[in-house]
Amino acid sequence: MTSNQDHLPTGQPDDGAPRGKVIVSVDAMGSDQGPSVVVAGCARSARSDSDLGFLLHGDSAVLEPLVARQPALTGRCTIVHADETVTMDDKPSHVMRHGKKTSMWSTIGALKSGQAHAAVSCGNTGALMAVSMIQLRRMEGVNRPAIACLWPARGKHGFNTMLDVGADIKAEAEDLLAYAIMGVTYFRNGFGEERPRVGLLNVGTEEHKGRAEIKEAHELIADHAEIGRYEFVGFVEGSDIPSDRVDVIVTDGFTGNIALKTGEGTAKLVADFLRESLKSSALALLGAMLAKGALGKLTARIDPRRVNGGVFLGLNGTVVKSHGSADATGVAAAIGLAAKLAQSGYHGRMAERLVIAAQAVQNAADASAQNGDRS
């Protein structure tokens, strides 16, 4: 592992998940910057973790020379030819119906068939979720899978996690409960936090505020805190996302996606303004040179490449979506995250808890229906 991956969730294998050799199925064709960046990312991962092997999906005529130029990949990378590529403009529904020859389909197929332990793609998020859902299927108790991201935060772990950040544009109360369960398992597994703090994203922290499904979710998530082994801090606002109030932020995929991208855009804006300010005078420039180490630390701390990788939760398999614009460092971070998750065995624990939660919701609904009958 390179040092900038140290913060990523560390596996605590305990239920027979694969140890030793981990095979990551990688879609070579989805990156904005072309397959060479993805191959370079694989090579970087290979150099830092000798247990990794790769299945690389895409146009073999393009990939073979790229792989041949990376000594780190010798004997550790199998190219799986795919004729077609999913583009950013392809509709997920189209890819679901006509995408069987794409590198993305093949990437997830290798996970489904057990040839690989985890999958990574830089491609079209909607299509990747659709292809993953149709091949891997949802876990029991999950109606809507979610994408979880890590977010730089003030807390002791340096990060918190937010979900859903873009798998679906809406979420019902039951989905939001499932997101809480999945997010808690992911965060506990990743950071060793026994009782992660869960917050539900809303426009205010008062209980009477917000949309109906969010108020209903507030009740469901509060009721489930004891069984789910988390602390429910109630509603949180946008300003709380990077705070030390909360470890797991639960929201629908529309809101989460907007919040994620707004946060990224704002961080970049401030960093750019800082750079401009420091170039505005000779004195400032000299100051910046002296503070170079410190400013570099800041840049690393908010560098989106460090936390590259949206994890798909709620599917029967570990899929990590890398940023389309990720460079080799970013792709390597996503691969590292996928490998760690595959080794960690979080999947079995999550499945168990989701079934319990779904059962609890069902029981509550039955009880309320019975009460309704009686009254």
Next chain:
Amino acid sequence: MTSNQDHLPTGQPDDGAPRGKVIVSVDAMGSDQGPSVVVAGCARSARSDSDLGFLLHGDSAVLEPLVARQPALTGRCTIVHADETVTMDDKPSHVMRHGKKTSMWSTIGALKSGQAHAAVSCGNTGALMAVSMIQLRRMEGVNRPAIACLWPARGKHGFNTMLDVGADIKAEAEDLLAYAIMGVTYFRNGFGEERPRVGLLNVGTEEHKGRAEIKEAHELIADHAEIGRYEFVGFVEGSDIPSDRVDVIVTDGFTGNIALKTGEGTAKLVADFLRESLKSSALALLGAMLAKGALGKLTARIDPRRVNGGVFLGLNGTVVKSHGSADATGVAAAIGLAAKLAQSGYHGRMAERLVIAAQAVQNAADASAQNGDRS
């Protein structure tokens, strides 16, 4: 005006709006930090703009000594006693029914009766909107009023505007069109931009993405671009909010509020990380001292106090909501914004355009119903 208000919308009075003396109706009781901050903000405004006069609403026993300590307010500030105060926990519906004795109600009442030209409150946003709606009424063609904020951005004006950031938790397609019209008038008036660029906030820029009402709004806003004298850039993402792609960002109040607070929270996080980094070594500290001027400029550029004030659009009256946690500088910025808006005459132009837009939507609906009958 103090120099840090130079960027605020500048009035271009052209339709008989009040010139000369501007009376601002100020709710003295809503601030998190108590009335002294509000009174200090009024005094600051009074010092920088000799045309301003104040109606200050709240507990006169508290306010009288505070005002007496501010020479700038002598002869320019009338205290209007109110027995009660709206708290942050009060439900808007409760305040609407039982809030007639509050300083907030009195503040808006002075605007309704014509005693003041604009109103400012630091209090409970939901209650302020409810009290404003019930007293001032909505403009013709407006179903849902909106709150517009200014956002630091890369464009030549240094800001763009986003609405709704919290008036209502939902918005239909027609509301989003009205937001576009209101935002365009506000931005054009404020920054002298003839054809502001409008973007509709969504989870992707592809036309097939997003919720149904947003896709419908895309069509309405696109169709209305010529009449409304704006350029429609289509869907924008969270990362585009501070960009140079767009001047007016249209979204529902739930999403807008989360985006606004996420942006504020992220900017604060980065600034805090920067401060920590610069204290991490003696060399960095020396560098920071040399770059002090430049870093000060950065701080000013992203200082939320500079753009303090959410403007309520779509009501028959100019109401500005200041941050509850604003200090005297922030309160003064909100008062300055309210005064400029009151003088600018943007209200008449906005009313005209909203009626035209509502008529166009109605005509389109009629035409589509007729076509439906024929087919």
